[in-house]
Amino acid sequence: MIYAIYTLIGISVIFALAGVVGMLRFPDSFSRMQASTNISTFGVLGVILGGILYSLFIFDTPDIAMAVKLAVMGVFYIITNPIAGHAIAKAAYKKGIRPEKEMTCDKYGEDLENAD
Amino acid sequence: MKKTSFSAFLSTAVVCYIFWLLITGQIVSIFTGGASVQILIAGVLVSVLTALFTARFFIHSKAFWLFNPLRFFVWVYYCLIIFMWELTKANVDVALRAFGFKKNNPGIVKIETELKSEYAQSMLANSITLTPGTITMDIAEEGNKTYYYIHWIDVATTDIAEAGDGIKGTMEKWIRRIWE
Numbered sequence: 001m002i003y004a005i006y007t008l009i010g011i012s013v014i015f016a017l018a019g020v021v022g023m024l025r026f027p028d029s030f031s032r033m034q035a036s037t038n039i040s041t042f043g044v045l046g047v048i049l050g051g052i053l054y055s056l057f058i059f060d061t062p063d064i065a066m067a068v069k070l071a072v073m074g075v076f077y078i079i080t081n082p083i084a085g086h087a088i089a090k091a092a093y094k095k096g097i098r099p100e101k102e103m104t105c106d107k108y109g110e111d112l113e114n115a116d
Numbered sequence: 117m118k119k120t121s122f123s124a125f126l127s128t129a130v131v132c133y134i135f136w137l138l139i140t141g142q143i144v145s146i147f148t149g150g151a152s153v154q155i156l157i158a159g160v161l162v163s164v165l166t167a168l169f170t171a172r173f174f175i176h177s178k179a180f181w182l183f184n185p186l187r188f189f190v191w192v193y194y195c196l197i198i199f200m201w202e203l204t205k206a207n208v209d210v211a212l213r214a215f216g217f218k219k220n221n222p223g224i225v226k227i228e229t230e231l232k233s234e235y236a237q238s239m240l241a242n243s244i245t246l247t248p249g250t251i252t253m254d255i256a257e258e259g260n261k262t263y264y265y266i267h268w269i270d271v272a273t274t275d276i277a278e279a280g281d282g283i284k285g286t287m288e289k290w291i292r293r294i295w296e
Contacts, residue, residue, distance in 0.1 A: 015211055022214030030251070031222050034269045035214050037248040042207045065141030072138050082245035082252075089251045089267060104223035105274045108253055108265040111226070 001057045005050045012046025019043060028099030029092055033085060040081050048074040124175035125167050127183070131174075132163035176234060187294055194290045202247055202285055210248040213269065223271040224253060227280035229262050229288065236295035237262060243287050250283050
């Protein structure tokens with residue numbers, strides 16, 4: 001069982017690394033936000049799942065309360081994270097941040113101009 | 117501001133109390149015996165107070181919709197199986213882009229959704245944002261149609277219907293099963 005936990009935490013470390021590399025490599029702020037979702041989904045969920053398995057199978061007496069708390073942490077993380085991501089992306093766009101390289105298509109900007 | 121209806125208050129209080137039981141660890145003690153009565157009563161007080169203040173933000177209609185066991189089961193199935201599969205595919209895709217195996221082609225597309233319920237629309241928007249590679253920028257209602265503006269890291273097509281199929285995948289079908 002300990003090797004399954006190692007595998008889970010290893011996978012999430014790999015995805016967190018991919019997220020950090022993406023945040024440094026991608027050219028504009030919106031693409032960087034896309035890379036950061038990598039960290040906030042698999043990077044966190046893998047560690048939490050590993051922690052749940054650890055508290056259930058590795059301790060001498062299984063600590064179910066701890067596993068339940070970890071699961072609740074995961075649920076709150078998943079609920080609150082997309083709202084913050086959406087708010088940051090919308091605020092950045094409204095503030096006037098645009099990629100240096102022209103985007104392939106920008107339906108949002110077109111519709112905002114038509115509305116004014 | 118909206119008034120707090122009694123059904124909204126009741127369902128918010130029940131959800132708060134369930135989370136109280138989970139976080140304090142009393143849910144385990146109830147089954148094994150030895151739950152502390154003091155903590156259980158304090159939980160009732162805290163949940164009722166919280167629900168009084170927050171029910172009008174939390175529940176707008178259909179207060180007991182998810183208390184139906186069948187819908188709740190479909191909801192859990194969606195979160196654990198359908199959504200996790202979409203998440204895995206998108207995570208691998210964005211990780212490959214980060215390491216430079218694939219080229220980016222970012223842009224903002226517009227897609228249409230047929231969902232009518234408020235909860236379903238926000239759940240679909242949050243599912244899309246949580247999937248790496250797509251972020252919901254805004255939601256717009258034109259006439260009786262609802263549109264999302266989505267920042268997509270790899271714009272395959274700008275057509276409303278085709279882009280919608282590519283982004284929403286199977287998620288919209290399952291969310292409609294839960295909420296409609």
